[in-house]
Amino acid sequence: MGPPPAFHGSPPMQSDILSHGIDDEAIDLGPVLIVDDDPLSRRLLEVALASLDYEVMVAENGAEALELLKRHPIGLVLTDWVMPEMGGAELCRRIRETVTDRYVVIVVLTARTNREALIEALETGANDFLSKPPDLEELQARLSAGRRIQRLERQLEARNRRVAAVHAELAQAYERIESDLKMADRTLRRQLPAPGDLGGVRFAWLFEPSAHLGGDIFDVAVSPGGDLAAFYHIDVAGHGVPAALTSSTLQSLLSGAVKRGGARRGESAPWYSRPILVADELNRRYCRPGEVDGYFTMLYGVVDRRTGRGELTNAGHPPPLIWRASEGRWERLGDGGMPVGLLEDAAFEVLSFELKPGDRLVLHSDGIDECASAGGEAFGDERLGEALAGAAGDSLDDFVASIAVLLRQWRAAPSFEDDVSLLVIEKTGRD
Amino acid sequence: MIDSEARGGVTLARLTDKRLDAAAAPGFKTGISALIEGGADRIVLDLTAVSFVDSSGLGAIVSALKQLGSRGDLVLAGLQPPVRKLLQLTRLDRVFKTYDTAEDAVAALG
Numbered sequence: 001m002g003p004p005p006a007f008h009g010s011p012p013m014q015s016d017i018l019s020h021g022i023d024d025e026a027i028d029l030g031p032v033l034i035v036d037d038d039p040l041s042r043r044l045l046e047v048a049l050a051s052l053d054y055e056v057m058v059a060e061n062g063a064e065a066l067e068l069l070k071r072h073p074i075g076l077v078l079t080d081w082v083m084p085e086m087g088g089a090e091l092c093r094r095i096r097e098t099v100t101d102r103y104v105v106i107v108v109l110t111a112r113t114n115r116e117a118l119i120e121a122l123e124t125g126a127n128d129f130l131s132k133p134p135d136l137e138e139l140q141a142r143l144s145a146g147r148r149i150q151r152l153e154r155q156l157e158a159r160n161r162r163v164a165a166v167h168a169e170l171a172q173a174y175e176r177i178e179s180d181l182k183m184a185d186r187t188l189r190r191q192l193p194a195p196g197d198l199g200g201v202r203f204a205w206l207f208e209p210s211a212h213l214g215g216d217i218f219d220v221a222v223s224p225g226g227d228l229a230a231f232y233h234i235d236v237a238g239h240g241v242p243a244a245l246t247s248s249t250l251q252s253l254l255s256g257a258v259k260r261g262g263a264r265r266g267e268s269a270p271w272y273s274r275p276i277l278v279a280d281e282l283n284r285r286y287c288r289p290g291e292v293d294g295y296f297t298m299l300y301g302v303v304d305r306r307t308g309r310g311e312l313t314n315a316g317h318p319p320p321l322i323w324r325a326s327e328g329r330w331e332r333l334g335d336g337g338m339p340v341g342l343l344e345d346a347a348f349e350v351l352s353f354e355l356k357p358g359d360r361l362v363l364h365s366d367g368i369d370e371c372a373s374a375g376g377e378a379f380g381d382e383r384l385g386e387a388l389a390g391a392a393g394d395s396l397d398d399f400v401a402s403i404a405v406l407l408r409q410w411r412a413a414p415s416f417e418d419d420v421s422l423l424v425i426e427k428t429g430r431d
Numbered sequence: 432m433i434d435s436e437a438r439g440g441v442t443l444a445r446l447t448d449k450r451l452d453a454a455a456a457p458g459f460k461t462g463i464s465a466l467i468e469g470g471a472d473r474i475v476l477d478l479t480a481v482s483f484v485d486s487s488g489l490g491a492i493v494s495a496l497k498q499l500g501s502r503g504d505l506v507l508a509g510l511q512p513p514v515r516k517l518l519q520l521t522r523l524d525r526v527f528k529t530y531d532t533a534e535d536a537v538a539a540l541g
Contacts, residue, residue, distance in 0.1 A: 237486035238453060292494035297486070297521070316521045336520035342493050343526065418485075 029150045031055040031072060032143065035065040035079035035091065036109070044133060045078060052140055062086025062094065069099055075150045076143065080132070081110035081117055088117075092124035103153040105146040109134065181213050184244055191251055193219050195397065197428070198229055200305030201355075204396035206404055206422040214419035215243030215296065216365050217251045221258035223270065227305045230258040230272055233317065233363035233423050236296040237339075246294055254278070254300075275300045275313035279340060279348040283315075286341030295341030299363045308355035308427040313348050315340045318369050318381060323388045325358030330385040333361075355427035360396075362388060363425075367418035374412050383410075396424055433462040435471075441540045442471035443533055446481050451488030459488070463495040472503030475536040479509030484517055493523070504528075508536040 032054045036042045042058050049056045057074060059065035061083060068074060077095065081088035088108055095104055108121045109132045118129060127149060128142050195204040203220050215236025222229045234250055236243040254272065263270045271277045278300050286295060299320055301312025312320070316339030319332040333353060338346040355361060364384065371379040387406055391399035400422065407420055434445040444466060448455050466474065476492065478484075484492075496505045506528040510518070518524040530536035 235486070237490050290497050290500065292490045292497060295486075295490055318520070336522060338522040342490070342521075342523075343497075 028073075029147055029154075030075040031057045032076045032078060033057045033059060033065060033068060033074045035059045035062065035077060035083075037061055037080065037083045041080065041133070045139075048134070048136055048139055049078075049143075052143065054143065062091040065091060066094060066098065069095065069104065073102070074104065075102060076105045076107070076146045078107050078130070078143075079109065081108055081114075081121065088126075089120050089124045092121065092126050096125040102157075103150070105149050107142055107146055181241070184241070185209065185213050188213075188217070188244060188248055191217075191248065193221075198222050198305060200227070200308075200428060201229055201303060201425055202396060202428055203231070203423065203425045204400045205424070206400045206420065208404065208407070208416055208420040210239075210367070210417060210419050211415040212239040213241065213244050214239055215247045216367070216419040216421045217247035218363065218421060218423045219251055219255045220423070220425065221255045222305075223258050223261040223272070225261065227307075228273055228302050229305050229425075230254070230300075230302045231363070231423065231425055232298060232300040233365065233421070234296050234298045235317065235365045235367075235419075237294065242294065246296065250282075250296070273302050275302065275311055276348050276350050279313045279315050279346075282340045283344070283346050283348075287344045289344070292342055295339050297339045297366075303355065303361075303425070303427075308357070308359070309352070310355070311350045311352045313337065313350050315346075315348060318364060318366050320364075321362040321381065321385050321388055322353065322355075323360040323362070323392065324356075325360075325392065326356060328389075328392070330388050332381070332385075355425075357427050357429040359427050360388065360399075361425045362422060364422040365419055367416060367420045368407065368422060370418060371407055371411055371416060371420060373410050379407065379410050396426055399424065433459065433466075435462075435466055438537050439541050441473045441475060441537050442466055443475045443477060443537055444471075445477040445479070445533065449480060450483045450485075451478075451481050451491070452483065452485040453487040456487040456491040460491045460494060463491075464498060467495065467498050467503075472499065473540045474499070474503065474505045475508055475530075475533055475540060476505060477508050477533040477536075478511070478514060479533065481509075481514060482511050484514050489517065489521065489523070492527075496527070504540060506530060506536050506540065508533045 032049055034042055034045045034056060036045065037060055046056050046058060057068055057072065059068055063086060065077065079088050079091055092106055095106060106126045107128045107130055108126045109130050110117045110121065111131055121129065128145060130139060130142050192205065192207060196202065198220065205218060215238060218233040220229060220231045232254060234247060236246045257272045261270065271281065297316030299312060299314055299317045301310055303310030314334050314337040316337055319334050319336060321330055322333055323330045334351045337349060362384070368379060368384060369381050383406070387403055391402055403422060432447045434447055436443045444463065446459070451459060499505050508530040509532060510529055518527065530539060
């Protein structure tokens, strides 16, 4: 086992990511590039910019400008509009096309009365204009404005980088959680009973988990030195880790008690042999005053392996089905009951039954009843009963396998919405 | 989501989502809890729009009942067949008073 997952504190707040600004003085916005074919004009701008404390680079034409943009972190370009070889419009277009690792602010030098030039400049990607020759104050103002745009763009970039980093962290954490859940699922699955023959009764089961870690658990256990077999099927409300933990706890509690055997001090019979007592006790443990915090539905029963007589209590589960072999028909046992852990004053009832040789008792989760087809129709328990009848001559394993096929065909989707689980107990002809 | 309306001393809380399931239950719980803490003590839960309630949804409804406790009444109205079936299966139809329509319920509590 590796080290425990490190999830340091809580993930960064969205507000932290968004509000964290960049110290203005700390960013280097790079040099300003002057592009002009006229040397006098170039010199004038160079001097003016230097006097404003800008770092300056110069290019005589568009080709040179593009070259410099490739090799230096220039973020602001001051370019003439009318130039031989490559004009201002063409330069703007080429800058927008080729400089993709950063945003370049482009200020075009042109007479403001030249409306066509203005429109074309804007369309080809320029940000702003300066008349030629520029007034020093206006030059300063427009360059400041250009710097503001650069700064905003850098902040945006930095924020995107932080978001990407947080995303990577979250993706990693999510992967760890997913893998933990898968392991938890495998651990739970290993606790399910090996189908088998207990002498007098035999059983088999089906468990098709849904996409989420679920809260279905079931077991059959025999108390030592006795003829009693206890069986139960539990469906904890909800999904995920809390439901899975509760189902695992319940299994340890119930199956553990049965397998250890023995009555508690002052009891005439072991509590696990009395389904109502089991339901009452669990209800006391799981009810919370003033709220509902985790509850479950349950079928819990005991059966005498020799006689096939038994009793069960239904705490909110779909009614179990019984296949009467000698009569060739199936029926439901009871019609529900109050779940465990909902209401403190819940009253549980017991149902008696007798399994003759060949009879089968089927406990199942509502994941089967509610299994929806592509058209949204629920599977229901009639189909389950019919399948039970149809499998009369088959082995328990074959019956279970046929249900699995039926449900998968019905669902016709890659996964089940809710856990599908079923426990079938058969009274055999011998002890 | 809950649409709530005061009808005299009765609070009519109408659920607007079709499903009261694991995803919707926490929001529902918070909403109803707020109404109860805000003083609502005669509450009609209008489930006319709800066609599906799962174990989480059911737990949330019972939680509201328990939160209200002896201070007041929480009744259900407009139960669609699948929801009614679930209440019968879990015997909660004996715990909650149910009415066919929200209006019937409001009239009864008022």
